[in-house]
Amino acid sequence: MKGRNRKKLGDLLTGAGVISAAALEQALATQRATGARLGEIIVASGALSEERMAAFLSEQLGLPLADLDAARPSGGTLQLLPEALARRHLALPLGIEEGTALVAMADPLDLGALDEISARMGRPVRPLIAPARALRRAIAEAYAFIGPGTFDPAPAPSEGKTAPAPVARLVDSLIGKAVRERASDIHLEPGKGGLCARFRVDGVMRPAPELERNMEAALVSRLKIMARLDIAENRMPQEGAFTMEVEGRGVEARVSTFPTIHGEAMVIRLQDRARGLLGLEQTGLEGAPLAWFRDALRRTSGLLIVTGPTGSGKTTTLYAALAELACPSRVTLTIEDPVEYRVAHTRQTQINPKAGLTFAAGLRSILRQDPDVVMIGEIRDAETAAMAARAALTGRLALSTMHTGDAAGAVERLLDLGVEAPLVAATLRGALSQRLARRVCPRCHPAADPLGAQALMAAEPAARYRAKVCGWCRGGGFHGRIGLFGYFAPDEAAREMIARGARGAELRAAARERGFGPALIDDALAKARAGITTKEEIERVTGGDG
Numbered sequence: 001m002k003g004r005n006r007k008k009l010g011d012l013l014t015g016a017g018v019i020s021a022a023a024l025e026q027a028l029a030t031q032r033a034t035g036a037r038l039g040e041i042i043v044a045s046g047a048l049s050e051e052r053m054a055a056f057l058s059e060q061l062g063l064p065l066a067d068l069d070a071a072r073p074s075g076g077t078l079q080l081l082p083e084a085l086a087r088r089h090l091a092l093p094l095g096i097e098e099g100t101a102l103v104a105m106a107d108p109l110d111l112g113a114l115d116e117i118s119a120r121m122g123r124p125v126r127p128l129i130a131p132a133r134a135l136r137r138a139i140a141e142a143y144a145f146i147g148p149g150t151f152d153p154a155p156a157p158s159e160g161k162t163a164p165a166p167v168a169r170l171v172d173s174l175i176g177k178a179v180r181e182r183a184s185d186i187h188l189e190p191g192k193g194g195l196c197a198r199f200r201v202d203g204v205m206r207p208a209p210e211l212e213r214n215m216e217a218a219l220v221s222r223l224k225i226m227a228r229l230d231i232a233e234n235r236m237p238q239e240g241a242f243t244m245e246v247e248g249r250g251v252e253a254r255v256s257t258f259p260t261i262h263g264e265a266m267v268i269r270l271q272d273r274a275r276g277l278l279g280l281e282q283t284g285l286e287g288a289p290l291a292w293f294r295d296a297l298r299r300t301s302g303l304l305i306v307t308g309p310t311g312s313g314k315t316t317t318l319y320a321a322l323a324e325l326a327c328p329s330r331v332t333l334t335i336e337d338p339v340e341y342r343v344a345h346t347r348q349t350q351i352n353p354k355a356g357l358t359f360a361a362g363l364r365s366i367l368r369q370d371p372d373v374v375m376i377g378e379i380r381d382a383e384t385a386a387m388a389a390r391a392a393l394t395g396r397l398a399l400s401t402m403h404t405g406d407a408a409g410a411v412e413r414l415l416d417l418g419v420e421a422p423l424v425a426a427t428l429r430g431a432l433s434q435r436l437a438r439r440v441c442p443r444c445h446p447a448a449d450p451l452g453a454q455a456l457m458a459a460e461p462a463a464r465y466r467a468k469v470c471g472w473c474r475g476g477g478f479h480g481r482i483g484l485f486g487y488f489a490p491d492e493a494a495r496e497m498i499a500r501g502a503r504g505a506e507l508r509a510a511a512r513e514r515g516f517g518p519a520l521i522d523d524a525l526a527k528a529r530a531g532i533t534t535k536e537e538i539e540r541v542t543g544g545d546g
Helices: 009-015 021-034 038-044 050-061 075-079 083-089 111-121 132-144 166-180 213-226 287-297 314-325 359-369 382-393 409-416 421-427 450-457 461-466 492-499 504-514 520-529 535-542
Strands: 091-097 100-105 125-129 183-191 194-201 204-207 238-246 249-260 263-272 302-307 332-336 346-350 373-376 397-402 428-440 478-488
Touching: 009 021, 009 038, 009 050, 021 038, 038 050, 038 132, 050 125, 050 132, 075 091, 083 091, 083 111, 083 132, 091 111, 091 132, 100 111, 100 132, 111 125, 132 166, 166 183, 166 194, 166 213, 166 238, 166 249, 166 263, 183 213, 194 213, 213 238, 213 249, 213 263, 287 302, 287 314, 287 428, 287 478, 287 520, 302 314, 302 382, 302 409, 314 332, 314 373, 314 397, 314 428, 332 359, 346 359, 359 373, 359 382, 373 382, 382 397, 382 421, 397 409, 409 421, 409 428, 409 504, 421 428, 421 492, 428 520, 428 535, 478 520, 478 535, 492 504, 520 535
Parallel strands: 100 125, 302 397, 302 428, 332 346, 332 373, 373 397
Antiparallel strands: 091 100, 183 194, 183 263, 194 204, 238 249, 249 263, 428 478
16 A cells, blocks of 8 residues: 555544544444444444445545446456455455556555455555445455355354355355346356356346356256256256345246257346336336327227337336226236236236146136236237137237237237137237337436447456446446337227238338327337437337337
């Protein structure tokens, strides 16, 4: 540390008027009695938060704050400092720059810790500052990804409990990291160099912490056991699920395996149960698409389809609609795969193909339960499509999803599944098409240059720690997603066209000419003009189709 600054934390705090001399004396007495860190005692007293403490030290000492969210310390760097020592001194090595170790610390004034870290790593140390709680989490995550050779089975003095096995810690850290980064999926991909992990965040893949090769088999086996899969089977795809708690929140993980030439690939889809249901407006539905969709929801019968590719938010929109419809005066039943959210005043059923409970079989039984509203998770086959249309014809409002390119494509898909054209014309009330576009990050836009930020994130770690990159969006310029919506509502003339077998292209042309509903591209461009998303992002998610 430059100049070997010998100021003490207490002197800095009292000198700046953050705490009084009497409060410092009391804190020092507590430290002598308990052995706890002075900074943590002062934070616990309520004088200032951990984040404010870190910012205070950064300003007073002229040391940068570490961006722990963006940190990607290599296994080689971590090997230089044993985990037990990192935990004891609350210090995480981030990288090596010109022979100097960059180390994030909660207390850079602890000269004894600096000397011990420097001696162990065999080089001088340049401290960066980070809040204690965030450092503990980052240390646990970083060391969990570098294999069992770096683990110390003894607990850190402040923890007071035995640490779990290395592979269990690795799974906990991997999923915890994914949840904190808002990932919807974790991809574990085998290759010649071992197992690679990636996260899908806001619909875009990004690198996850590197996994050591000697941990990959144990990691896959552990996840299989948790998902109740056959760990001996690696030649056939398998599917399973498990739930776990991450920082007090229940997370549901759906696991899918698939054999490849290099080994088993695994995808873990994550759902944070604490997130709760969204309202229709919260999905991004507004203006004309919302008005048309709500008009269809007010009907007492008919078929209402939400369309879009996988991962476009169809189920979220369907649940938002279901929450508006469900009430004590209606009988609302669902058949789903899986049941993702619990909705009040609704009887929800999970399909179970092994027991013979498919969408079609469940729908047959649901119709004998005298429902007013029926929600079918997805129309996948001819039998389900025909039964959904017949349910709508017999005085029920039936909601479902389909994988189609646009709203008018719902007609073509129903016809392809064998539903008779006159039945489609009589029952289809409307189809909502949607995509999900990334929102421009509100904390760094418009000052952030996404291309420049991407180049920075590809730079050496040491350069990233010095730079001011928005920690909320990780320098990408986007945070979260919003729905883009279009609607197709056939009028009488359109129903006549459908009844005689009109296909998608003919219906799209008629919809543009006579205005059967607002186009998705119009909603998308309006959101780009409002600065919510960008034209480039719209092009990416729509492929130029509106």
